[in-house]
Amino acid sequence: MKKLSLLLASVLLVSSLTVACSANNSQGSEKQSGKTESSSKNESASVLVGIKGPLLSLDPANYRDRLTESVLRNVFDGLVTADEKGVIRPAIAESWENTSPTEWVFKLRKDVKFHDGTALKAEDVKFTFDRILKENGIDGKTSPRKGLLEGVKEVQVVNDYTVKFVLSSPWPILITMLPLQQIIPKAYAEKVGDKGLAEKPIGAGPFKLVKAKLDERIEMVRFDDYYGGAPKIKNLAFDVIPEASSRVGALKTGEVQRIHDLSASLAKTLISDPAVDVKTVEGTRVYMLEMNVQKPPFDNIKVRQAMNHAINxxxxxxxxxxxxxTRLAGPMLSNAFALDTSLKPYEYNPAKAKELLAEAGYPKGFQVVIDSDANNKEVAEAVAAQLRDSGVEASTRVWDPGVLKPMLLKGERQMFMGDWGNSTLDPFDFLNPKFITKDRGNYSMYSNPRVDELLKQGSQEIDNEKRKAIYKEAQQIIYKDAPWVFGFSKKEVEAGVKALQGWNPTPDGSLYMSKVSVGK
Known part of the structure; x- marks a missing residue:
């Protein structure tokens, strides 16, 4: 904490010596004589945000991590963006048109600049997407984000401010997936190479990167020529504070002004603090217990259904x-596209659970280890206690996610208390990786040929009503097969000091700071 205090003090000192820059460009320049005390304060203000973990990369095409994306969204912009309700809005692209089932045309704004002052044009967009789509296209490795562009065949330059996306087959969710891809400058990237870009990236977002140590601090400064209007604060930094209680302590002492990923218990302790605002929004992450359906005892459907009845x-x-x-009846979020509302949560019924276990050949239960990471430890322990009441000898083990994930993918674990994000609220972005045979997030080892067929159909069907019918059938099969103990979605809970204004948590956890100001 002392280290954070000294760093903050140094940032504020430098900021106070900086000549004030213009305020929000979208509102026009104010005359010096017309500025208020509040606006002058904001022009040199510094804000620190406490985050739970390190960033994986500064290269916007070389990670698959929600926290990394949440921070880098302040440096980079995409063709489109999603607002706080998940609605797609223009960003670098001012308009778009789906000209055929396999072609989309985007018109770019003509006032967008990168942080080095160069104009953003169609060649930059094409370069950005080519780099992601090309096998081994980033320092000899394939972009981890390629899977987010599954239906894209190529991007073509029509003219300086028009690009065309050509799809390999109809892919109705292209526009939904595009907020996840951030545009970089072709000339700069070619000049510095992949390693240079990852060390000193340049984007077209509201803040310019100053310097970064991924596991400690990421520092940014306002980009005055941002096409969306210059941010109101001058300096922005993200400090890595892994322990949630330490983030709360840093907020209370004023060492940081905003924190994210609050647990429910910590949120309760802050609500009564008059100096703090606690804000929530419905999240887009599903929490569940995944059972390895390829190994006993979870290769038996009755055992899996029993687990759903045994847990309250x-x-x-x-x-x-x-x-x-929010309790979830099946695998999908309660506000997701094509949710089957006819599905009802499995009834908590320990007697029914014991009956099913006996029918499956486990009248005396069995032993199981529930694996989790630290964030899901408390829920995993509660689940284990409930299972013991139903005759299942359950214990828990907490792992580092980097160690556990390879074992899950190899099918080496029994039961996993985990979570998976679905920021687009579309089934493609969630059901496919979690339930298609041997897909990248299928930790339950689930395999059902009909589900595979339905999910592939749903990713290509352009008629929304037909898509809904396809996904509802898939949900019904998954619900009955019960490869998971279906769980819940958490609200995104964040907190900030009262003086920090213009911020709100978003469903996907993004830490947008372009509209933030500092009041009294």
């Missing part, structure tokens, strides 16, 4: 999550 998710949501969560 409502009690967990009430007593552990303090109702900062």
């Amino acid at each position: 998710m409502d009690i967990i949501i009430d007593k552990i999550l303090y109702n900062y969560a």
Whole structure:
């Protein structure tokens, strides 16, 4: 904490010596004599945000990590963006048209500049996407984000401010996936190479990167020529503070002004603090227990259904999550596209669970280890206690995610208490990786040929009503097969000091800071 205080003090000192720059460009330049005390304060203000972990990369095409994306969204912009309700809005692209089932045309704004002052044009867009789509296109490796562009065949330059996306087959969710891809300058990237770009990236977002140590601090400064209007604050930094209680402590002492990823219990302790605002929004991450369906005892459908009856998710949501969560009947979020609302949560019924276990050949239960990371430890322990009441000898083990993931992908674990994001709210971005046979997030080892067929159909069907029918059938099969103990979605809970204004948590956890100001 002392280190953070000294760093903050140094930033504020430098900021106070900096000549004030113009305020929000979208509102026009104010005359010096017309500035208020508040606007003058904001022009040199510094804001620090406490984040839970390190960034994986500064290269916007070389990671698959929500936290990294949440921070880098302040440096880079995409063709389109999603607002706080998930609605797609123009960004670098001012308009677009789906000219045929396999072609989309985007018109670019003509006032967008990169942080080095160069104009953003169609060649930059094409270069950005070519780099992601090309096998081994980034320092000899394939972009981890290529899977987010599954339906894209190529990007073509029509003219300086028009690009065309050509799809390999109809892919109705292209526009939904594009906020996840951030545009970089071709000339700069070619000059410095992949390693140079990752060390000193240049984007077209509201803040310019100053310097970064991925596991400690990422420092930025306002980009006055941002096409969306210059941010109101001058300096922005993200400090890595892994322990949630330490982030709360840093907020209370004023060492940081905003923190994210609050647990329900910590949120309760802050609500009564008059110096702090606690804000929530419905999240886009599903929490569940995945069972390895390829190994006993979870290769038996009755055992998997018994697990759903043996666990009281409502009690967990009430007593552990303090109702900062929403119960899910099946695999999908409660506000996702094509949700099958006819599905109802499995009834908590320990007697039914024991009956099913006996029918499956486990009248005396069995032993199981529930694996989790630190963030899901408390829920995993509550689940284990409930399972013991149903005759299942359950214990828990907490892992580092980097160690556990390879074992999950190899099918080496029994039961996993985990989570998976679905920021687009589209089934393609969630059901496909979690349930298609041997896909990248299928930790339950689930394999059903009909589900594979349906999910592939759904990713290509352009008629929304037909897509809904396809995905509803898939949900019904998954619900009955029960490869998971279906769980819940958490609210995104964040906190900030009262003086920090213009911020709100977003469903996908993005830490947007371009509209933030500092009041009294």
